[in-house]
Amino acid sequence: MKAMVYKGPEILSIEEIADVPVKDQEVKIRVKACGICGSDVHGYLGKTGRRIAPMVMGHEFCGEVVELGSKATKLKKGDRVTVYPVDFCGECEMCRKGDVHLCLNKRAYGVLDVDGAFAEYINVPEKCCFPIADSVSYETASLMEPLAVAYRGIGNAGDLDGKTVLIVGAGTIGLLAMACVKQKNVKKIIVSDLSDHRLEVALKMGADVAVNPGKEDFKQRILDETDGRGVDIAVEAVGAEATVRQAMSALRLSGTAVWIGNNQRMINIDMQEVVTHELSVHGSFLYGYDEFQKVAGLLNEGKIYVEPLISKTITLDEAPEYFNILANRPGNLIKVVVVDKDTVEV
Structure with missing residues (x-):
C-alpha cells in the first residue's frame, strides 16, 4: 500500500510499504481523511523527538472498514468510522481508573515509532472505532481528534x-x-x-x-x-x-x-x-475515551459547526509539499486535510 514515510527532519517520501495482516480484535480501515496536526509539522522538522524515523505520521483520521479480524463483531464492512487514536491496554492502573489516554502501555498512532494514517490503509482495534453519520463528511470527521x-x-x-x-x-x-x-x-x-x-x-x-x-x-x-x-x-x-x-x-x-x-x-x-x-x-491535555465518544455524538447530531476552519483538502501525493508549506510559509492555511482522491473531490 502507499504511505507517506517520515525519513528524518524535513524528509518525507511517498512509498509502497507492506500491508499488515489484521489481528483478531482489529479492523482494517481504508483511510478517507487525515488532518495534518501542528505536532506533525513540528515532528517533520525534527524538533520534538516524538517522531522516530522511519515511520508514518497521522493521528487525526477516519475512514471505511474494509476487513475485520476474527474477533471483531460490532462493525461490518462498509461502516464509516472515526478512530480514537490510542490503543490502550485496559488493565493498568490508569485504565482501571478510566483514564485510558494515560494508559501506561498505550500506543498512539502516528507518534514515536507507531505508524499512523498518512497511508491508504491502517489497522486499529475495533474498540477504538466510532460511527460517523452519513450526513458528516470524512473531511469534517477528521477533525474529531482535535475537537476532543x-x-x-x-x-x-x-x-x-x-x-x-x-x-x-x-x-x-x-x-x-x-x-x-x-x-x-x-x-x-x-x-x-x-x-x-x-x-x-x-x-x-x-x-x-x-x-x-x-x-x-x-x-x-x-x-x-x-x-x-x-x-x-x-x-x-x-x-x-x-x-x-x-x-x-x-x-x-x-x-x-x-x-x-x-x-x-x-x-x-x-x-x-x-x-x-x-x-x-x-x-488540559488530550482527552478521554468517553469525551471522544461524546464529541463524536455531537458532530453526528450536527450540534457543532466546524467546517470553516478546513482551509484545504489535498491528496497523499501532495502531502510532502504541504508539510513544507505549513512549516515555512503557512499563510492563511489553518487546517489542511489529506483525503482519499478516489472518493473525495479535492
Missing part, C-alpha cells in the same frame, strides 16, 4: 452559563474550543489573534467579538467589551509566553484560565497577579 482536545479543555473551564469567554489563538484548537463554547449558554465570546484571516473565520463560526492585539489596545478592548470587569474565562490555545500573559491579563478578579496550548516549555508569568486577583489556572 478542545472539548476536554472547555470542560475544565467549569460552568459557563452567562459567562464571558476569551479564546486566545484562532488556530485549529482555538477555533474548535470556540465551537465547543458555542454549545454553552454564554454571554459573549471574544477571540484574539494576530491574523485578520483567522479572526474572520472565528466570526464566521460564531464569535461575538474579534480582537487583533497587533492593531489595537488589547487590554482596553477587553475592558470595553466587559464593562470594565475583564472576562470570566480565558482559554489559551497557543502555548507561548506572550499569549499566556495576554490571557491572564484579561481575567476578572477570581477568573479562570484554561491552558490548552502546548508549545513553549518554560514561561514567565506575573505570579503576584495570580495571587492578588485569586486567579485559577487549569492545564
Whole structure:
C-alpha cells in the first residue's frame, strides 16, 4: 500500500510499504481523511523527538472498514468510522481508573515509532472505532481528534452559563474550543489573534467579538467589551509566553484560565497577579475515551459547526509539499486535510 514515510527532519517520501495482516480484535480501515496536526509539522522538522524515523505520521483520521479480524463483531464492512487514536491496554492502573489516554502501555498512532494514517490503509482495534453519520463528511470527521482536545479543555473551564469567554489563538484548537463554547449558554465570546484571516473565520463560526492585539489596545478592548470587569474565562490555545500573559491579563478578579496550548516549555508569568486577583489556572491535555465518544455524538447530531476552519483538502501525493508549506510559509492555511482522491473531490 502507499504511505507517506517520515525519513528524518524535513524528509518525507511517498512509498509502497507492506500491508499488515489484521489481528483478531482489529479492523482494517481504508483511510478517507487525515488532518495534518501542528505536532506533525513540528515532528517533520525534527524538533520534538516524538517522531522516530522511519515511520508514518497521522493521528487525526477516519475512514471505511474494509476487513475485520476474527474477533471483531460490532462493525461490518462498509461502516464509516472515526478512530480514537490510542490503543490502550485496559488493565493498568490508569485504565482501571478510566483514564485510558494515560494508559501506561498505550500506543498512539502516528507518534514515536507507531505508524499512523498518512497511508491508504491502517489497522486499529475495533474498540477504538466510532460511527460517523452519513450526513458528516470524512473531511469534517477528521477533525474529531482535535475537537476532543478542545472539548476536554472547555470542560475544565467549569460552568459557563452567562459567562464571558476569551479564546486566545484562532488556530485549529482555538477555533474548535470556540465551537465547543458555542454549545454553552454564554454571554459573549471574544477571540484574539494576530491574523485578520483567522479572526474572520472565528466570526464566521460564531464569535461575538474579534480582537487583533497587533492593531489595537488589547487590554482596553477587553475592558470595553466587559464593562470594565475583564472576562470570566480565558482559554489559551497557543502555548507561548506572550499569549499566556495576554490571557491572564484579561481575567476578572477570581477568573479562570484554561491552558490548552502546548508549545513553549518554560514561561514567565506575573505570579503576584495570580495571587492578588485569586486567579485559577487549569492545564488540559488530550482527552478521554468517553469525551471522544461524546464529541463524536455531537458532530453526528450536527450540534457543532466546524467546517470553516478546513482551509484545504489535498491528496497523499501532495502531502510532502504541504508539510513544507505549513512549516515555512503557512499563510492563511489553518487546517489542511489529506483525503482519499478516489472518493473525495479535492
